[in-house]
Amino acid sequence: MPIDALLFDKDGTLFDFAATWEAFARAFLLRITQNDLDRATVVGRTIGFGMIENRFSPDSIVIAGTPSEIADALMPSLPEMEHAAIVDLINEEAARAPQAEAVPLIPFLDGLRQRGIKLGVATNDAESPALAHLGAAGIEDRFDFIAGFDSGHGAKPGPGQLLAFAAHVGVDPSRVAMVGDSTHDLKAGRAAGMVTIGVLTGLAGPEDLSPLADVVLPDIGHIPGWLAA
Known part of the structure; x- marks a missing residue:
């Protein structure tokens, strides 16, 4: 047909994907942890991103998840933040992500x-x-x-x-x-x-x-x- x-x-x-979203993940994680690389590394693992390797795991929630689902995964590591605030930051950094x-x-x-x-x-x-x-x-x-x-x-x-x-x-x-x-x-x-x-x-x-x-x-x-x- x-x-x-x-x-x-x-x-x-x-x-x-990699060329675009690895830059997003790094910028987002550093922003959300106030440039604390050690904490960003720990938080990154919860969404399947390795700060040291600068690479996503194949099962990362970021690959096909919505911003709300990504925020759900991040919440236990960011108890000081509201869910809606995390979603807003994801969308803000996503809009800035360089597109290849x-x-x-x-x-x-x-x-x-x-x-x-x-x-x-x-x-x-x-x-x-x-x-x-x-x-x-x-x-x-x-x-x-x-x-x-x-x-x-x-x-x-x-x-x-x-x-x-x-x-x-x-x-x-x-x-x-x-x-x-x-x-x-x-x-x-x-x-x-x-x-x-x-x-x-x-x-x-x-x-x-x-x-x-x-x-x-x-x-x-x-x-x-x-x-x-």
Whole structure:
């Protein structure tokens, strides 16, 4: 069946996960611990980030979790802070995080639009930093739909964002492909009845994604060739 619409995860899919979120994690952890490296190292372990190695563990809550879920994991280590304050700091630092494009995004997205394909973004980030990231890359206006976990459709792996996109662009879910780097993305795609495309620009390997993906590609730049084939 032809694909008429593509819905992208943001981090690890449109943008390389490690290059973007390692910088975020380091800045956030130092800020939240008043530049106490030892305490930042301890707190970092609760969200699966090693300050010394400057690297996430494959099971880090940051990979696919919402800011609220990340704050939940941090609360026991930050008893002096309210949950809402932690979420606010996560969103603030996330909006500042440098974005490393997985491929040159403007020509990639323009090429898809020229083929008449509807485009959207579904992220477990909050909507505000997601818009900031897409705007900074100059691609916000390439998308017909952008949703964060707080946009009113729920979060992945639930299918709410995905079904809202399909309804918004008027395309049957079976003719939409969900593109993502995590099992959360692909589980959401399966739950919505969509085609699922896994990409390897996050932390998950092909062995993680293949059971849930119709195809696993090195990065989103391979999608036009896959569509043509």
